[in-house]
Each structure stands twice: as structure tokens, then as C-alpha cells.
Amino acid sequence: MYSFAQRLDTKVFDEPLYAYYLRNSNAKAYHPGAKDILATMENDGNSVVDMMLKSNEKPVLFFKNMSHHLLNLDYSFMKQMTNVILTRDPLEMLPSFAKVIENPSLDDVGYKLHVDLIAYFETHQIKYVVLDGKNLLLNPEGVLRQLCEKIDIPFDHAMLSWAPSKREEDGIWEKYWYKSVHESSGFGVYESKSEIFPKHLNPLLLQCQSYYEQLKALALS
Template sequence: MLWLMRNDGVKRISVWSGPRNISTALMYSFAQRNDTKVFDEPLYAYYLKKSNAKEYHPGAEDILSTMENDGDKVLEMMMNSSEKQVLFFKNMTHHLLDLDRSFMKGLTNVILTRNPLEMLPSFDKVIKNPTIDDVGYKLHIDLIQEFRKNNIDFVVLNSKNVLLNPEGVLRQLCEHIGIPFDENMLKWKPSHRKEDGVWAKYWYDNVHKSSGFSEYKPKSEPFPKHLKPLLQECLPYYKELQKLALT
């Protein structure tokens, strides 16, 4: 794979997130940097094409018709783009499917997680009755095991920690990446961005109304009964992720 041999000095960051985390807010944060170009879920169409998720994801037809469906071509784009000194790819862990993972050696890999007590009810409002494969927790642990086995760089972020201390956590993240922290990362104008995927109308309403990272507020509504089996499945993986997260 020729892209792994590139040494062009570009910092390539890939966030491997679960859904309904703060991945879009994190993308907006990095988009405020003059040295950075952001990409919104470039593997989404590949994931839909290769899975039955196209049957229940909103906007699937638009995504498949407007984005590159070939996963290898997406990886080639990620590893060969050089428009800016820093490239930020917002990705979902479940979008990887069976792609060759060796390209990750050329990235700073960021695992982004969130407490399933808060995430699952939010996700269920858009996609009903999700499974463990839809929400990322087991896949995150599988990915970390692969990173360790192959000596691949990674860092873990917990959405709650970011919201409680945006500047502190982002400073640590930038230090890990090897780029200077930029205070512009803490605020943006309430609006959509040109980089938003065509699915933004289904998922990004809160971010479009925001001007920075929202204040963390614990969920107060009762946890849905029908999601409790999935919660019990997710919690052991989340607890492992929580131990590794920047604070």
C-alpha cells in the first residue's frame, strides 16, 4: 500500500467515534484552525453499501449517491490528501467493517466514547432498537487491542471529560498529536459548515445552534426499559475505555 510510505509532514488525525458522541462538535472545533482541513465521515457510504444499515439509516440513498462507495479509494484519499498541514477525519468505528487496518499506522488515532447511559437513548430517537454493532463500544476495545498488538499510536477521549474541561483536554490532545493548541478551537459561529455530510439534517441540529462545546448536563429522564439489555452489554467495554481517557 503505497500511501503508507508517504512522509510529507502532514498530520493526519482520525477520530474513531461511536454515534451521538460529540464527534461533530470536535470536527467543528478543529475546523476553526487555519492549518486544518476537516472531513466528515468519508467511509459512511462504504459502510452503507457493505451492510444492511442502508435499510434503516436516514438519508441512506443520498449518501450512497453522493459519496465514494469504494472503501479502498476513501483510504487512498485520506492518506494522500495534503491540502493543509493538519487533516482531521471524523470517522465512525463501525464504518471500518473489513477494511485493511494497516493504513492506521500513518494516523494519529483518537477513540471517542460516551457513557452509554446517555448515548443509547439519544441514538434510539433516530435509529430504533440499536444493537452492539451500531454503537461502537465493543468495536472500540477490539480496535485498541489491534493498536497495541501492532504498535499503532492512539489516544482515548471521553465526551464528558471534553465538555467538563474543553481547553484542558484539547491542549492534551494537541500535545499528543504534535500541534500547538489554538484557542479558536473553543468557539465557532452557530451555523452549518460546508464540510457537513448530507445526513446533517438528521443529526446535527444541536451543533448548528451551538457556538462552542456545550456545558455538560447529566441526563435526567428515565432510561428506556427496552434499551437496558444493550446497556448491560455496552457497560463493561465503556468502563475499560473510561480508564484510558484524557481528563
């Protein structure tokens, strides 16, 4: 989201379906800031989808959504979108996620839901692109150039860096989740995690790995 926000032709939206998801799941009991999110954002998922389809502020609109936020929605609206799936090795992603939500479930972290989305896209002939976080860090310009070509927009060098700060588009949950990106000024150098993997996440890791391997095989490099 921060990369696309640097483009002058682009407006970004940070997780517009978050309140809808919280309203319609038990996640409101364990997501930090849930009450504020529900009180300040649109709770009706169909209204959010309508907003996404009708927005026209800039030539490029970037909606950062989470796969679990699509809970029970009709996926057909995605035929009118350019769909990009971002994934990350669960060995690295799960410990980071668990610093905010200590005991996440398979649905919380999205790997199976991403694979299910791809099955839907392929069944309905909907184009999609998969990005892997490691590949993006190893070759940010190369991967972003490929991405821009596949989604039919020109590559912009501005996507490679930004000022370390918050953005006005950040959701009110930024104080729980965005510390690292607020301190960043671009895509960092990839480094393997040195922390010991938390034992309580091992069962979830086993659930995620086969789905991640499917996603990794489709990712731009």
C-alpha cells in the same frame, strides 16, 4: 470535528467511509438518507482510504470516522494516521442515538469496536488517544491542550468556540443528526441527563457498559 474545523491549519472530512459502510452492510435499510449517501459519495472503501492517505490540502487533516464504517477494511493504513477515539457514557449516548435509529445494535454504537481497535493498536504498536465526552465538556481547554500535545500540534484557542451554524463539510445526513451542534457555539456545560432511560435499550446498555469502562479508564481528563 467542529472544534478542529476552527483551526486555520486544518481541513475536516465528515465520515468519508459512510457510503462504503452502507453499501456493504444491512444498515442501508434503517439509516436515514441512505439512498442519497450512496448516490453522492464514494462507495469503494479502498478508494476512500487512498484519498485519506494522499490528501495534503492543509498541514492537519481531520477525518471523522465511525468505527463500524471500517467494516472489513485492512486496518494497517492507521499506522500512517494519528488515531483518536471519542467515547461517551452509554447511559447518555444510547437514548440520543435511538432518537434517530430506534433499535441500535452493539455494532451500531461502537463500544466493542473501539475496544477491539485498541487491541489492534496495541498489538501493532500504533499510538492512540482516548477522549471521553464528559471530560471534554468538564474541561474543554485542558483536555484539548493534552490532546494537541499528544498528537504533536500546537493548541489553538479557536478550537473552543464556533458560530452556531451548519458547515460546508457536513455530510448530507446533517439534517438527521446535527441539530444540536448547529445550535451550539462551543462546548456546552456538562449536565447529567434527566430523561428516563428507555427500557428497550437496557439489554444494549448492559452490553456496552463493560466496554465503556475500559475506554473511560484510558481517557484524558
